[in-house]
Amino acid sequence: MTSTHIELQVTGKDLADRCTVMRRYVPEIATEAVAEIMRQVPEYAYFHDPRAVEVMEQANAWTIDHFLALMATPSLPSTDILKFWRDLGFGEACEGRSLIPLQTSLRVGAGVAFRRLTEEADGLGMDTSATTMAQMTDALFIYHNHLIAAAAEGHAAASEDAGNRFEISRRRLVDLLVSEKPAPGRIAELAQEIRWPLPKSVGAVAFAQPPKDRGPLSPDVLTAFHAPEPFLIVVDPEGPGRRAVVETMLKGETSVVGPAVAPAEAAKSLRWARQALSLVQSGVLPAEGTVFATDHLPILMLMQDPDLASRAIERRLAPLLRVRPSGRVALAETLIACFQSRFNATEAAQRLHVHPQTVRYRVRNLQALFGETLDDPSQHLELHMLLHLWLATARENAS
Incomplete structure (x- = not known):
């Protein structure tokens, strides 16, 4: 099991203080790092989706900020960041990818971060001597290795465990359903693998944030809390009595249910659900409880422009x-x-x-x-x- 601490060898209060000051530059450094990752790592080209880019920037900002926080306070626990990277490794396995793209993205992001931090420190007149830079380099190397080890642990767990193989197939089905023009035959194949009875219609449910208390969900619900923007796939949301079932299941969450469509058109339902969610967040549509997009079609149609x-x-x-x-x-x-x-x-x-x-x-x-x-x-x-x-x-x- 991955440890909960990352021990960095940092000496001198001046370096710790400088790292604290440098944390103010993390958001813009993360933005630059993501742009470089998208340029150098083909597997992450889909992050050109603005929503996914935002999530990627948040992940990079957290990773960089935690490094600087550790430099300032070496005793700081790293439980959350290590779990996050373990989950990233797990997710890569579920997507059918090796660890190489993730390792490359971390290396590229670390390079951008080190260069920018050095430039900002120099611009502020801070010490950028060879000794100081050597300490930073060594610490970054140790940090990098711990994160990759956590990712490798998650990747191995997903690849080896039979239950996780089921999870891999489930994730692939969810991702396939919301892709553009998925092959119906492949949908049926993956549905059979996870014993999901293929329904006549489905609806996508969009959330602003993953539900904090997910509670028990119906067995026929497909979850995608791993996605940059979390969502669910529910069966026949507009069928007799189904609205009440869906509302009860989503009680306490601000969510939007997209129109019922054929499984191969789930991407359309998700697109409408997310458009309606943006109107909920801006206050145009009511923000209380579960919103059904089909109840607000005139507004949705008009708000296309x-x-x-x-x-x-x-x-x-x-x-x-x-x-x-x-x-x-x-x-x-x-x-x-x-x-x-x-x-x-x-x-x-x-x-x-x-x-x-x-x-x-x-x-x-x-x-x-x-x-x-x-x-x-x-x-x-x-x-x-x-x-x-x-x-x-x-x-x-x-x-």
């Missing part, structure tokens, strides 16, 4: 936007309810929990604002969609 949507709102909802701010939301909600009830005042009032006379009064105001537009059914759909989007952003701004 936010600038175009904004221009459409300015043009089509201009009469509403001229009303004083305190009255806009009530009028917008009333017009939506009228569209939903075919302008039946009684039914609209029930939807809004107000008196029918209130609805009739507001409709007269709306007719004065929009004129003949409200009498033209061909324009109702566009107005309906734009009202939903404007109302969501108006509530966000109000909060």
Whole structure:
């Protein structure tokens, strides 16, 4: 088992103090390191995905920062960073890769970090004598070896254990499902390997962060907490009674369920789930509980081009936007309810929990604002969609 400490031979308080100061440069050094890794390590070319790049930068920043922290405080425990690198090695085995790409990325990242730290120290007038640099080099070499040893341990565990071979197949199935144009035959083959009954439809569930308390999940749920952005694959999320099952399973987590699709199209469901999640995080969609993307399709469709949507709102909802701010939301909600009830005042009032006379009064105001537009059914759909989007952003701004 990998140790919980990394012993670096550091002498002199000045060097420790300098390393503490240098920690301020870690984020920009990590960004440069990741760019160089992507250039030199072909296996990690997929990190050009902005989301994956961010995760990679965070991992590099943590690795570099912990090294500097160890230089400043040699007794600092390294349990978490060693476990992280063990998990990286495990993940590489699950992806079917050897340790060579991971070793190369660490070597490249360490080279960038050492060069940048030396440049920054020199720029600050710190001691960069041969003796000091030799200490840094030796310490970095020891640190590098401990991380690689941890990764090798995880890689070996995944490769040798029968249970982990099952995990490897499961991960490969998950990754295949959300890839572009996966081969149906390969999906069926991997599903059979892990005894996952191939369903008619699946939905992807996107999270901002991995659930802290994962709890028991249904056996047919495929997890991808190893991914740069964690997600689940759930079976038939829109089937009879399935929504309640999914909501119960995800209770306590801010999550978004993508539309139900055929297994070979799971990437589409995940893409929609992540787009909806970004709207949840920005406050456009509600952030409480589980959000189903299919409940918000008009907003999702319009937000494919936010600038175009904004221009459409300015043009089509201009009469509403001229009303004083305190009255806009009530009028917008009333017009939506009228569209939903075919302008039946009684039914609209029930939807809004107000008196029918209130609805009739507001409709007269709306007719004065929009004129003949409200009498033209061909324009109702566009107005309906734009009202939903404007109302969501108006509530966000109000909060």
